Amino acid sequence: MNLRLLPACLLAAGLMFAGGAGLAQRAADRPQPLKSGLDFAGAEVRALQQDDIANPGMLWVARGAQLWREAAGAQVKSCESCHGDASASMRGVATRYPLLDPGSARLINLEGRIMQCRERRQRAEPLRYESDELLALTAFVATQSRGMPKDVKVDWQVRRNFEAGRALYYRRIGQMNLACANCHQENWGKQLGPETISQGHGVAYPIYRLEWQTLGSLQRRFRSCLSGVRAGMLAYGSPEFLDLELYLAWRAQGMPVETPGVRR
Amino acid sequence: MRTSGRRRFVTALAGIAAMPLLASRAARAQADPFAALVAQVTGGAPVTPGRVTVDTPRLADNGHSVPLKIRVESPMTAADHVRRITLLSERNPRPIIAAFYLSLKSGRAEVATRVRLNGSQRVLAVAQLADGSYWSGSAEVEVTESACLDAS
Amino acid sequence: MVARVQLPRTAKRGEVIEVRIAIQHPMETGFRYDMSGRPVPKNVINNFVCRYNGSEVFRAEMGSGIAANPYLDFYAIADASGELVFDWIDDEGKTGSERVSLTVSE
Numbered sequence: 001m002n003l004r005l006l007p008a009c010l011l012a013a014g015l016m017f018a019g020g021a022g023l024a025q026r027a028a029d030r031p032q033p034l035k036s037g038l039d040f041a042g043a044e045v046r047a048l049q050q051d052d053i054a055n056p057g058m059l060w061v062a063r064g065a066q067l068w069r070e071a072a073g074a075q076v077k078s079c080e081s082c083h084g085d086a087s088a089s090m091r092g093v094a095t096r097y098p099l100l101d102p103g104s105a106r107l108i109n110l111e112g113r114i115m116q117c118r119e120r121r122q123r124a125e126p127l128r129y130e131s132d133e134l135l136a137l138t139a140f141v142a143t144q145s146r147g148m149p150k151d152v153k154v155d156w157q158v159r160r161n162f163e164a165g166r167a168l169y170y171r172r173i174g175q176m177n178l179a180c181a182n183c184h185q186e187n188w189g190k191q192l193g194p195e196t197i198s199q200g201h202g203v204a205y206p207i208y209r210l211e212w213q214t215l216g217s218l219q220r221r222f223r224s225c226l227s228g229v230r231a232g233m234l235a236y237g238s239p240e241f242l243d244l245e246l247y248l249a250w251r252a253q254g255m256p257v258e259t260p261g262v263r264r
Numbered sequence: 265m266r267t268s269g270r271r272r273f274v275t276a277l278a279g280i281a282a283m284p285l286l287a288s289r290a291a292r293a294q295a296d297p298f299a300a301l302v303a304q305v306t307g308g309a310p311v312t313p314g315r316v317t318v319d320t321p322r323l324a325d326n327g328h329s330v331p332l333k334i335r336v337e338s339p340m341t342a343a344d345h346v347r348r349i350t351l352l353s354e355r356n357p358r359p360i361i362a363a364f365y366l367s368l369k370s371g372r373a374e375v376a377t378r379v380r381l382n383g384s385q386r387v388l389a390v391a392q393l394a395d396g397s398y399w400s401g402s403a404e405v406e407v408t409e410s411a412c413l414d415a416s
Numbered sequence: 417m418v419a420r421v422q423l424p425r426t427a428k429r430g431e432v433i434e435v436r437i438a439i440q441h442p443m444e445t446g447f448r449y450d451m452s453g454r455p456v457p458k459n460v461i462n463n464f465v466c467r468y469n470g471s472e473v474f475r476a477e478m479g480s481g482i483a484a485n486p487y488l489d490f491y492a493i494a495d496a497s498g499e500l501v502f503d504w505i506d507d508e509g510k511t512g513s514e515r516v517s518l519t520v521s522e
Contacts, residue, residue, distance in 0.1 A: 042325045053422040056485040059440040063418045193411030210326035211414055213442065213484040220416045228412030264325040264410075329483040353481055357447065361481030369473045369493050371432035376489035380445070380481050 030251050031188055037198040037263055049262040057208035057260025060215045064140025067133060073124025090144035094257050095151045098245045100158050107161050107242040111138050129236035135215045139206045142259035149256055150203050152249040165247030168240055174231030201252040204261020297354050298388050305350045305390055306398045316401030318389050327381045327407040334389045336373035346373040348392045354385040381407050417512035426519045427494035436489045437502055445480035459507045461486055469498035494520045
């Protein structure tokens with residue numbers, strides 16, 4: 001062996017070990033045991049989510065199923081034209097998001113992928129966050145993975161995003177000087193006013209939130225937390241939000257997708 | 265002499281102090297918040313509490329959507345059935361939440377829905393039967409505020 | 417208007433069946449304001465009817481006190497095969513409709 005390479009090898013080995021150990025150590029970042037938001041919800045909210053006819057989110061899933069079949073844009077194609085039967089082609093898809101979009105070398109979430117397809121492949125009007133159409137399509141696609149375990153890949157390509165997401169999760173922000181972790185990592189299960197703090201996973205999104213009286217995205221929930229701690233608001237689609245989505249998805253590894261969830 | 269005077273004074277004071285309490289109890293018994301509304305619904309006909317059950321959670325997760333079920337004990341026959349159930353709120357800006365019309369093809373006098381409740385209050389269901397009589401049932405619901413401001 | 421109905425596809429004659437329907441509608445109260453501070457006009461589904469083989473089984477007159485995305489759960493006696501037709505209208509005059517077939521056996 002060429003001894004001059006030894007220090008480099010040792011350094012590389014050390015870095016790899018540190019990286020690996022870092023992620024393994026951070027598994028302690030995951031709350032134990034992992035619990036769905038439903039476990040912290042009242043009986044009525046649980047009953048709503050578990051009953052497909054009572055679950056208001058299913059109305060958006062039904063709308064999404066309609067939109068899936070509707071031709072749109074200059075290409076006059078529907079989602080179905082390319083993807084066929086969603087229950088087959090979209091099965092498991094939501095478990096892997098957010099992920100790296102090879103084309104832009106950026107993180108992309110499910111909403112982003114749908115918006116991208118809409119604009120580039122269907123050549124249709126762009127869809128906006130929280131629009132009825134985008135919520136419906138996102139809920140419809142995500143529901144095809146209902147019950148399947150969340151399984152995002154955090155490799156060297158998205159490592160920086162993961163670290164940024166984690167850093168944000170643990171950063172105290174806002175007038176109230178609170179980090180996501182203060183509630184959802186350190187005090188889940190405890191009372192905050194009339195509510196029990198959940199672990200804040202995000203596997204049920206988009207959710208029907210009774211407070212919103214409509215379906216809403218995970219990023220809408222982030223924004224409501226930002227206003228809750230009186231922090232500066234971030235726009236929908238912000239890179240910070242994507243990084244945070246990745247961190248949350250990693251943190252919820254193995255938890256079943258629940259879309260469409262119901263929360264208070 | 266001085267003691268009995270003081271005793272009379274203290275007794276009088278206690279009497280005066282108790283008056284607001286007694287007055288408010290009497291006031292509450294008379295001022296039924298639903299009275300005027302119910303008279304509007306029944307055209308002044310008397311309402312008997314009974315036969316009607318209102319099922320709601322005692323503590324609502326969120327006032328925007330509270331599950332509610334109304335049950336009326338009725339054989340739903342031609343001679344004895346429920347024609348209409350009116351649901352009233354004690355504190356909503358529009359106190360008549362809904363009116364449900366059943367028929368002889370209903371089979372069961374039960375309706376469930378989800379309502380908006382503007383704060384903790386009592387809800388009252390008034391059922392009109394085929395014979396023109398009115399029956400009622402009510403439930404108290406506690407409605408709490410969300411813990412954090414949601415300006416999303 | 418998107419709506420979802422649940423009722424048994426088949427029933428025995430005389431059986432009392434449960435009918436459940438959810439309709440996508442904001443049931444705008446008229447008390448809310450938009451981001452510019454303008455009041456959002458009231459618009460609720462004010463009338464809902466269920467007819468079974470043409471005759472009215474159930475009707476609801478609703479106000480803003482019914483929660484968004486209204487849900488109704490009521491009963492009907494299965495007496496003959498046919499259709500349950502649901503019709504509703506909101507304050508803006510927009511109508512919605514669903515129909516579901518029911519097979520009734522002896």
